[in-house]
Amino acid sequence: MGKIIFALNEDGKTPSSWTIPQESVMAEKNDAGMKFINYYKGADTCFVEDITNKDLKPSKVPDFEFNTELNKTILEVDDTNLALLRYLKMHSWFGLRFVIYSNETEANSKLSQYEKVEKALELIKESDDIKIKAIALAILDLGYFYKTSTECLADLKSKAFNQPDLVIAEMEADDYQNKYVSALAFASGIIKNNMTNTAVVWSDNDGVIIHVAQGENGLNKLTEFLKRSTAESEVLLQEFQSRFDRSSNNKVNSSDTSSAQLKTKDDEIKALKKMLANATLPKTVEYKEEETDVTDSTPIDYSTKTVEELQKLYVDIICKELPVRYKNDKIWITKELSK
Known part of the structure; x- marks a missing residue:
């Protein structure tokens, strides 16, 4: 029996x-x-x-x-x-x-769980301190902004071991890239919550990016804004990228930076640009690497230029970044270039 x-x-x-x-x-x-x-x-x-x-x-x-x-x-x-x-x-x-x-069923169950843990650990695998903190902000909560990268990584790994399904679901969600970009902006110190927690603002001038109602989460609110893929959200993403680039360039241009550090930072910038390119729908603004020859004596007919070309000309001729509010305003850019 x-x-x-x-x-x-x-x-x-x-x-x-x-x-x-x-x-x-x-x-x-x-x-x-x-x-x-x-x-x-x-x-x-x-x-x-x-x-x-x-x-x-x-x-x-x-x-x-x-x-x-x-x-x-x-x-x-x-x-x-x-x-x-x-x-x-x-x-x-x-x-x-x-x-x-049954022993076979139990073995399959354990194997499946181990595979989930391995996948969750691979998803959170990161060596850069700022990116570790960004992942913690995106998956856990905004309180991790005040913790060290070591504390963030320890709690992320604990979550991966104990709740791998939750980690996988969060990082494979449709809005994760937008949430990660928002978290990266917070972790990098580019943006912050204002003193009254009623808005997400630029860290350098307290300019308001988006208002936050009482009880709302600034990170989630910003994620929702980027998720809409509107002209305004595209402009904000471009501004994030510009500030990420400037922040990285400032670090690699310091006098005590070694050649190995320069290469590492360059690789990080390229990876970040690639990630931002995949964060939303196709962009209405493109960043081009080639130089525009502004020494040509032939008068430029600005009326035939696209918004992207006018943006490039503005940076090359005026030698400063376009104000965010006017990045897609052909009339304003043309007027400034014609002065």
């Missing part, structure tokens, strides 16, 4: 004993819909309406008991006890709160 093992299937829960409910339990009966069931020892059915012997009373299902060898709360049932096996398999909690245990 063999044994069929049923095991409690609730993560982290291994009580010394556990009981399944037997009152008002229903199951699907062929095409007749949901019908009441119970455990009748020795009967060939568990549907209450099919019990013809009215003197036959329901029997109590034995309690699940903790098994030290398996480290699980289980119920062992003789494979000849068809009535109990039938009832347990038709119970509404079967497959949800308790399952049939």
